[in-house]
Amino acid sequence: MPAAAVGLSHSPLIGKNDPEPEVLARVDEAVETAKTFIRAFDPDLVVLYAPDHYNGFFYKEMPPFCLATEAHAVGDFGTAAGPLSVDTAAAKALAQGVLDRGIDLTVSARMTVDHGFAQPLEVLFGGIDRVPVVPVFVNGVATPLGPVSRIRALGTAIGEAAAALDRRVLFLASGGLSHDPPVPVLDGAPPRVADALIEGRPPTPEQRAKGEQRVVQAGRDYAAGSTAMIPINPAWDNRLLDHLERGELAEFDSWTVDGMAEEAGGSAHEVRAWIAAFASLAATGPYDMTSRFYEAIPAWIAGFAVATAEGR
Numbered sequence: 001m002p003a004a005a006v007g008l009s010h011s012p013l014i015g016k017n018d019p020e021p022e023v024l025a026r027v028d029e030a031v032e033t034a035k036t037f038i039r040a041f042d043p044d045l046v047v048l049y050a051p052d053h054y055n056g057f058f059y060k061e062m063p064p065f066c067l068a069t070e071a072h073a074v075g076d077f078g079t080a081a082g083p084l085s086v087d088t089a090a091a092k093a094l095a096q097g098v099l100d101r102g103i104d105l106t107v108s109a110r111m112t113v114d115h116g117f118a119q120p121l122e123v124l125f126g127g128i129d130r131v132p133v134v135p136v137f138v139n140g141v142a143t144p145l146g147p148v149s150r151i152r153a154l155g156t157a158i159g160e161a162a163a164a165l166d167r168r169v170l171f172l173a174s175g176g177l178s179h180d181p182p183v184p185v186l187d188g189a190p191p192r193v194a195d196a197l198i199e200g201r202p203p204t205p206e207q208r209a210k211g212e213q214r215v216v217q218a219g220r221d222y223a224a225g226s227t228a229m230i231p232i233n234p235a236w237d238n239r240l241l242d243h244l245e246r247g248e249l250a251e252f253d254s255w256t257v258d259g260m261a262e263e264a265g266g267s268a269h270e271v272r273a274w275i276a277a278f279a280s281l282a283a284t285g286p287y288d289m290t291s292r293f294y295e296a297i298p299a300w301i302a303g304f305a306v307a308t309a310e311g312r
């Protein structure tokens with residue numbers, strides 16, 4: 001089966017807190033490389049692995065991962081709102097294939113997603129409804145989190161199930177790499193915040209705007225030298241990219257949840273999306289990483305990477 005993978009960091013601060021023009025130009029060039037790669041590969045199905053930031057998944061029920069047979073975006077941070085063009089038949093086939101392989105997959109027939117899903121679809125395809133997609137939520141924020149080996153197993157099972165579809169499948173990862181944005185944490189949260197994280201009542205437009213402004217301000221403070229967050233860790237990020245490039249995916253099984261957070265920040269767990277996508281590609285056969293870009297971008301609170309890979 002023709003298969004490829006693209007990893008793309010997301011940040012809701014893109015276009016709001018931009019870094020120096022030279023940095024932006026380098027990012028634009030890397031994104032153009034990824035777009036050219038995708039155009040040449042010409043996928044007819046995109047399996048999109050992405051996290052959520054308490055817009056679709058809450059502690060009332062928080063699965064480690066969940067595949068959607070339908071999905072709509074909330075439109076946070078200026079991203080598009082509305083339905084994603086989910087390929088429901090492919091999603092159901094993949095879900096069955098994953099369950100058949102012994103992975104306890106949660107399935108959503110109406111998933112709510114945020115910028116984690118919407119941004120890569122907009123950046124790479126020009127909209128959230130342009131390409132047949134199977135959205136797969138991978139929890140990268142809400143502790144407790146299970147071992148990374150389970151995410152690799154999920155990615156492998158989806159890759160194997162996708163190989164049976166006889167489609168041109170692009171496995172797309174959204175998230176990471178090292179970063180520590182002010183996403184709320186349930187442990188120790190004041191009762192009002194804890195209730196919101198558990199119940200997930202939709203915010204009013206005013207509440208949403210206030211929450212988003214808090215994150216934008218955090219990015220500005222961080223770029224100006226605030227040390228409140230765990231620093232972006234380029235060495236850690238490049239170690240991750242090295243393992244992905246060399247196909248050393250089993251190396252991630254020894255990465256611990258606490259160790260990842262300490263070295264690379266509370267949202268570094270978003271790299272689970274990357275590990276899942278590359279495990280999916282690896283399950284279809286050997287691959288080559290064809291492009292790789294990395295830059296630490298404090299204004300976006302992101303160890304920011306773009307990478308493309310294709311099956312041999």
Ligand SMILES: O=C(O)/C=C/c1cccc(O)c1O
Nearest residue numbers: 010011012053181215300301
């Ligand atoms: O607060 C949020 O919803 C998200 C914040 C954020 C900031 C920077 C990079 C990311 O990946 C984020 O999710």
Ligand SMILES: [Fe+2]
Nearest residue numbers: 116175267270
């Ligand atoms: Fe994120």
